[in-house]
Amino acid sequence: MSSLELKDIVKNYGAFEALKGVSCAVEPGEFVVLVGPSGCGKSTLLRSIAGLESISSGEIVIGGADVVGREPADRGVAMVFQNYALYPHMTVAQNMGFALKMAGRSRGEIDQAVKRAAEILRITPQLDRKPKALSGGQKQRVAIGRAITRSPDVFLFDEPLSNLDAALRSQMRIELGRLHDELRATIIYVTHDQTEAMTLADRIVVMNDGHFAQIGSPLELYNRPANRFVAGFLGSPRMNFFNAAVVSADPANITVRVEGAGDDLVLPRNGDAALEAGGRIMIGIRPEAFALGAEDGLTFAGIARVVENLGRETLLYLDCPDLKTVDSESQEGYVAVQQSSQFTGRHGERFSFGVSADAFFVFDGDGNTVRFPSSTISSQ
Numbered sequence: 001m002s003s004l005e006l007k008d009i010v011k012n013y014g015a016f017e018a019l020k021g022v023s024c025a026v027e028p029g030e031f032v033v034l035v036g037p038s039g040c041g042k043s044t045l046l047r048s049i050a051g052l053e054s055i056s057s058g059e060i061v062i063g064g065a066d067v068v069g070r071e072p073a074d075r076g077v078a079m080v081f082q083n084y085a086l087y088p089h090m091t092v093a094q095n096m097g098f099a100l101k102m103a104g105r106s107r108g109e110i111d112q113a114v115k116r117a118a119e120i121l122r123i124t125p126q127l128d129r130k131p132k133a134l135s136g137g138q139k140q141r142v143a144i145g146r147a148i149t150r151s152p153d154v155f156l157f158d159e160p161l162s163n164l165d166a167a168l169r170s171q172m173r174i175e176l177g178r179l180h181d182e183l184r185a186t187i188i189y190v191t192h193d194q195t196e197a198m199t200l201a202d203r204i205v206v207m208n209d210g211h212f213a214q215i216g217s218p219l220e221l222y223n224r225p226a227n228r229f230v231a232g233f234l235g236s237p238r239m240n241f242f243n244a245a246v247v248s249a250d251p252a253n254i255t256v257r258v259e260g261a262g263d264d265l266v267l268p269r270n271g272d273a274a275l276e277a278g279g280r281i282m283i284g285i286r287p288e289a290f291a292l293g294a295e296d297g298l299t300f301a302g303i304a305r306v307v308e309n310l311g312r313e314t315l316l317y318l319d320c321p322d323l324k325t326v327d328s329e330s331q332e333g334y335v336a337v338q339q340s341s342q343f344t345g346r347h348g349e350r351f352s353f354g355v356s357a358d359a360f361f362v363f364d365g366d367g368n369t370v371r372f373p374s375s376t377i378s379s380q
């Protein structure tokens with residue numbers, strides 16, 4: 001168990017800057033999850049820490065020592081990839097002990113390390129099998145086992161569960177959480193899965209275009225995103241965004257006009273000192289903030305174009321004639337609304353929802369969050 005510190009890491013591929021100076025201090029035993037859109041540099045960062053890529057500048061400090069320039073095998077890290085290429089002609093035990101064998105460890109030492117890893121991963125009964133006689137989940141456990149036997153200071157996981165089906169994924173997710181509790185290992189974990197990120201992470205790093213957009217605990221990032229990118233990235237369906245303008249501002253309140261809405265809205269100020277009359281802003285509303293039939297704050301009346309009853313909850317996409325979400329996944333600007341599973345409406349029906357102004361996020365012209373919903377403030 002060791003600390004890991006990234007100091008101002010830059011990685012260029014020719015003229016393209018894949019990592020634009022990222023920094024982060026990871027505590028010993030911390031589970032850090034790295035998320036971000038495809039191509040933002042997640043794998044590049046993991047590969048740089050592992051020594052599979054050479055960085056252009058910066059420092060990578062593991063357990064107090066700068067490991068830049070060291071061979072991958074001498075960095076004290078083990079990486080688990082999405083494509084867990086196991087050696088097909090070797091048994092599970094041989095696959096798991098291979099790195100130790102190459103490092104010249106004794107037979108007894110290898111056997112002991114393999115036995116312990118197999119017990120932790122619950123694959124002892126499969127130790128003598130070849131990979132082709134294993135399920136997908138068992139193969140992925142062997143790939144993790146190869147990392148465990150090396151007792152690394154830092155584990156690097158690059159989307160390790162993305163080849164597994166949904167049921168196996170959630171089982172392995174729970175096992176990874178248990179594994180972390182047992183080993184108290186320092187882990188950097190890349191995933192596209194929001195549930196994995198929210199449930200496994202001590203802290204989440206949201207990455208965008210080669211830099212870190214925000215670092216914090218899962219709930220910090222969900223409740224208090226620093227900017228519009230993080231606000232839109234975490235949460236599914238994502239936050240609804242609306243263009244708006246500040247009509248007037250005084251020390252106690254701001255009055256905003258949301259594009260397409262009937263009336264201006266008065267928001268009590270909270271931490272939005274920078275907002276001035278005439279400024280362009282964006283309002284953010286999470287899907288769970290909509291109350292059926294409510295009339296305070298902003299009202300959304302329209303036709304439900306899609307209704308998805310997911311059992312535990314119902315999602316609907318509301319087509320409001322004037323109030324369109326901008327910066328949204330849905331091209332038509334439908335408003336994403338989450339209701340309990342008791343909601344029995346059907347698509348094609350007309351509904352009206354209200355959202356209290358207390359539930360608004362406000363982003364300034366640069367996309368920085370300048371106001372949070374009041375519920376997230378009182379919980380701080």
Ligand SMILES: Nc1ncnc2c1ncn2[C@@H]1O[C@H](COP(=O)(O)OP(=O)(O)OP(=O)(O)O)[C@@H](O)[C@H]1O
Nearest residue numbers: 013016018036037038039040041042043044045192
């Ligand atoms: N060897 C390379 N040469 C040139 N560009 C590269 C190379 N490897 C990666 N890149 C570029 O660097 C950027 C970051 O790639 P990277 O693989 O780190 O993304 P990622 O965040 O892991 O994406 P994904 O979620 O799709 O796995 C991309 O634009 C990619 O095209």
Ligand SMILES: [Mg+2]
Nearest residue numbers: 042043044158
């Ligand atoms: Mg990747």
